[in-house]
Amino acid sequence: MADRPMVIITAPLSNQALDQYASYYPEVVYAPQEPGSDMLRPVRRVATTPQEAHIDNLASAVSAEHSRATFACGGIIKIARPTSPDSTPRGESEVLPSTHPVTLRFGPDGSGNVLSLPADANSDAFWKLLKACTPASFGRDGQNVLDENYRKAGKLDVAAFCSDFCPYTTGIFNIVNQLLVPSLNADRSVKAELYKLNVYSGPGGMFKPHLDTPRGSTQVGSLVDSLPSEFEGGSLSVRHRGHQTVFDWAANSANSIQWAAFYSDCEHEVHEVTSGNRVTLTYNLFLVPRTDLQAGRPHGLNVSAFPLAQLLKQALHDPRFMTSGGELGIYLAHRYPHTHNELSKLLPSCLKGADMAAYEVARSLKLAHTLITTSEDSMTAFADEYYEESYEEDNEGNLPLDEEGEVLDAYGTYHPHLMTFEANHEIIEDCDRSKDVDMGCVMYSGRFMWLNESTHTELSRAGLRYGNEAALSLTYTSAALLMRIPTTSERATAGWLSEDELLEVTAEVADRRGANLERQQQEAEDWEEYWAKRARAHRQQRRMREGW
Numbered sequence: 001m002a003d004r005p006m007v008i009i010t011a012p013l014s015n016q017a018l019d020q021y022a023s024y025y026p027e028v029v030y031a032p033q034e035p036g037s038d039m040l041r042p043v044r045r046v047a048t049t050p051q052e053a054h055i056d057n058l059a060s061a062v063s064a065e066h067s068r069a070t071f072a073c074g075g076i077i078k079i080a081r082p083t084s085p086d087s088t089p090r091g092e093s094e095v096l097p098s099t100h101p102v103t104l105r106f107g108p109d110g111s112g113n114v115l116s117l118p119a120d121a122n123s124d125a126f127w128k129l130l131k132a133c134t135p136a137s138f139g140r141d142g143q144n145v146l147d148e149n150y151r152k153a154g155k156l157d158v159a160a161f162c163s164d165f166c167p168y169t170t171g172i173f174n175i176v177n178q179l180l181v182p183s184l185n186a187d188r189s190v191k192a193e194l195y196k197l198n199v200y201s202g203p204g205g206m207f208k209p210h211l212d213t214p215r216g217s218t219q220v221g222s223l224v225d226s227l228p229s230e231f232e233g234g235s236l237s238v239r240h241r242g243h244q245t246v247f248d249w250a251a252n253s254a255n256s257i258q259w260a261a262f263y264s265d266c267e268h269e270v271h272e273v274t275s276g277n278r279v280t281l282t283y284n285l286f287l288v289p290r291t292d293l294q295a296g297r298p299h300g301l302n303v304s305a306f307p308l309a310q311l312l313k314q315a316l317h318d319p320r321f322m323t324s325g326g327e328l329g330i331y332l333a334h335r336y337p338h339t340h341n342e343l344s345k346l347l348p349s350c351l352k353g354a355d356m357a358a359y360e361v362a363r364s365l366k367l368a369h370t371l372i373t374t375s376e377d378s379m380t381a382f383a384d385e386y387y388e389e390s391y392e393e394d395n396e397g398n399l400p401l402d403e404e405g406e407v408l409d410a411y412g413t414y415h416p417h418l419m420t421f422e423a424n425h426e427i428i429e430d431c432d433r434s435k436d437v438d439m440g441c442v443m444y445s446g447r448f449m450w451l452n453e454s455t456h457t458e459l460s461r462a463g464l465r466y467g468n469e470a471a472l473s474l475t476y477t478s479a480a481l482l483m484r485i486p487t488t489s490e491r492a493t494a495g496w497l498s499e500d501e502l503l504e505v506t507a508e509v510a511d512r513r514g515a516n517l518e519r520q521q522q523e524a525e526d527w528e529e530y531w532a533k534r535a536r537a538h539r540q541q542r543r544m545r546e547g548w
């Protein structure tokens with residue numbers, strides 16, 4: 001096949017699949033998928049054509065954006081105690097921000113009792129707080145459950161307490177805003193809404209791995225403030241795409257407020273509190289329109305300065321890049337809450353970090369683009385149904401299929417969303433191309449190239465089942481951005497290429513096609529056999545993973 005399938009980065013390969021694969025791509029370098037794993041994956045392919053060089057460059061720009069993406073941040077604010085200046089070393093108090101002790105009022109009407117933290121854990125006021133708390137439930141399989149093996153904590157709902165601690169005045173909020181909402185799009189900001197007071201008491205207080213249940217489509221994250229109250233243990237681990245940040249607050253717990261903020265799609269857990277009381281305020285972080293813009297103030301980022309934008313531009317100018325057009329795909333770094341079939345409504349306004357950067361790049365280059373869901377859970381049922389009805393007739397053979405008609409990529413890996421994508425295409429067949437983006441669908445062109453891998457299926461499995469509240473109608477989904485790359489002739493019309501460049505590449509392609517026809521046929525047969533084998537292995541893996 002002269003046109004080798006152009007999918008560049010995808011799921012790991014098993015050793016078994018390697019031999020066959022290597023005969024087609026001898027230039028690939030393989031490395032273990034993770035330390036100790038016997039699964040290997042291609043990590044570097046030496047580009048042999050201009051087309052491959054563009055794809056390599058774009059892929060590394062995407063991975064750089066993703067790895068830089070900040071998913072959690074945190075800090076400390078000392079409690080200044082004017083009555084006992086010695087409790088805070090001099091030099092330190094000058095450098096670190098400080099605040100006053102925190103006053104809590106709680107009780108049925110939020111005002112019956114008063115507790116000022118820090119306080120003696122054996123004091124009456126402290127005991128009253130512990131007594132006022134009720135056991136904290138969490139969401140499991142759509143139900144609110146109390147299970148002390150999964151979460152052992154007390155809680156006060158927001159209506160049952162008030163406090164004079166404010167994340168806005170202490171500066172926490174500004175940091176969260178700067179770090180978690182990149183200033184790409186100057187008309188957005190984040191707002192914190194107080195959610196609960198929790199007490200994790202030692203020994204035993206903890207909350208096992210979970211994702212915070214999204215409480216609205218604009219929720220982007222959570223903020224936890226640990227109030228001054230001494231405890232041991234109780235560290236908070238936050239994970240995202242194989243990276244982990246641990247917030248260990250025990251050492252400074254007695255006399256400071258310590259905080260952490262993280263994106264909603266980060267799995268996190270509170271490790272066991274071994275002694276003392278870990279008292280926290282939790283806030284939900286929502287995206288809101290920014291209101292502090294000043295007329296004439298420069299805002300917004302120059303998107304064309306992104307490496308991805310520059311490289312993509314170069315590629316579009318090159319007549320040898322994706323000659324017959326296609327879809328360039330980027331799996332998003334974050335997951336987003338959405339209701340079924342409503343992804344396009346909620347996104348892109350909620351896109352975060354690297355995802356937003358990629359989206360803005362597509363937009364600024366005026367490439368048709370869309371966001372598709374890639375979560376198996378929500379979409380396979382739809383895809384299967386579609387397949388039953390009409391997939392076979394509609395498929396032109398552009399994508400490799402296994403014996404069951406599942407869509408595979410060039411490495412034989414099953415991508416459920418490709419099927420979904422087909423289905424979308426069918427449904428919007430008659431619609432106006434210019435409306436594709438609004439409708440959340442894209443014309444199917446038969447060519448997909450992925451610039452990165454989807455890692456979400458492996459990560460945060462707990463998040464699918466455990467939330468901090470029973471899930472309502474919202475769930476998290478993995479998603480991908482697809483950009484439609486125009487064919488060379490479309491690019492010539494749009495001014496990306498000159499007529500001469502176009503003629504040159506058209507002649508080149510015609511020559512190559514003629515000379516290689518016979519070899520193409522042989523290779524196509526080999527590929528078909530390879531895909532069928534790979535699909536069998538993949539299905540077996542899936543069955544094993546899902547315990548069929």
Ligand SMILES: O=C(O)CCC(=O)C(=O)O
Pocket residue numbers: 198207212224236268269270280282468
């Ligand atoms: O207390 C913490 O550090 C985190 C609590 C938490 O994950 C939650 O309330 O959902």
Ligand SMILES: [Fe+2]
Pocket residue numbers: 210211212222268468
């Ligand atoms: Fe949580």
